[in-house]
Amino acid sequence: FWTETYGGPLVTPLTSASRAFLDNPPKDFSETSFLRPRGAINIGREDQEDLADQFLADFADSGLAMERWSWEKSISLSPDLKPVWKHAIYEPECCDIDVAALHAAYLRDAKRKSVELICRAPVTNIRKKDDAWELVAGDEMYRATILINAAGAWADSVARMAGAKPVGIQPYIRNMVQIESDPPSSPDMPLVVGLDGSFYFKPEAGGGYWISPHDELPTEPCDVAPDELSIAIAIDRFEKAVDVEVKRVTRKWAGLRSFAPDRLPVIGFDSKVADFFWFAGQGGFGIQTAPAAAKLGGAALLGRAADASLHAVDAGLYAASRFR
Structure with a gap:
């Protein structure tokens, strides 16, 4: 996905400056856009109002489009979200990237x-x-x-x-999993991100989801395989966030993210x-x-x-x- 808050306020300028190319690339590079509107909701539990406040404060001078939402407003886009998620910040400009x-x-x-x-x-x-x-x-x-x-x-x-x-x-392992769910996802649902950095998920084609425990496991540079404990944690956190049952895992993978x-x-x-x-x-x-x-x-x-x-x-x- 492409979202201007990802990576923090010091990364935002690079993300924002990349949008025009991704959305309307030169014709000799691509005839079509690489972006599709998605929207994102950053959610926090009732006891995490401070995280919502800090998120807004971090990007207060960025000019990014953000709206503070209640749980009642959030379920208009993510209807299975549990009532415990009282605090939400909606980012309307978030998009999917056709990475392939x-x-x-x-x-x-x-x-x-x-x-x-x-x-x-x-x-x-x-x-x-x-x-x-x-x-x-x-x-x-x-x-x-x-x-x-x-x-x-x-x-x-x-x-x-x-x-x-x-x-x-420093390389870190990030684990991802695709799941089949009951009820299935809607293709128009937003990306949902935990304000505490413990998970994110979004709908997948065919009515499933792809989810992550938002993990960062330090490692030496290497080819990595998905970690079974991390996959289990991702599913557990997902089911605690939404009234959705995970029917089966359809795919899982891991990759490296490297930071200075x-x-x-x-x-x-x-x-x-x-x-x-x-x-x-x-x-x-x-x-x-x-x-x-x-x-x-x-x-x-x-x-x-x-x-x-x-x-x-x-x-x-x-x-x-x-x-x-």
Whole structure:
């Protein structure tokens, strides 16, 4: 999903600046929008009014569209919500992202621009020689003037190989589960998020839901599998939030979210190692901030002025040079 509060107020400018591209992309990139209106309700129990107050205060200066709702108003969109959820904040601008279509469009665009995609080629050695980087991946050696470290959860590992100081990128596991439910979901229901950070869920095609315990399990960078305890916790929290019975699990999966210590993206040249460029720490908001983050990174990489769409973005917040 795309929602401007996700990631906190310091990430909001990147999310907001990405909307125009996602909603109305250039015709040579995509003929259709990647966004579909969804709406989001952030909910709190009767004893969590302070969380609702703090949520509103955090974004008070952002200009984001928000409405404080009661439980009675919330069930107009999420009719199975239990009465315990007395406090709610509605975000009307929240949208679904067609991630599969967006990813495919990025790959097509890269191919048109002569990008060569090389898979199943682990990087085993990086060194600087004659003012150029030499990188061994798989059975091949590659040379480049500038090395861009966009290795996600492995960003610190790549930095170490290149002789750069790691910035503290920490990978976390996030678990997801799709379920069949009774009653089934309605396709027009909103995303529902616990203000205490303990769950979120939204309807899925076919009348089910996908749900998450909103977990962050620290791990080393690796390929991850869903955690059975986390899946059970997700289902338990879901059934405590709504009068809905989980009939069966239809799919479960897990992925990695990687954060810098201040939980903001790391974009720009390393402060100590020449020609080493960071593009990392996108957390769980990477897909919804990708257009703006890419424009910001491209400008920093090429020494150009930032795109006009980034007028509200403070590039210094995300600069890699903040880690010295």
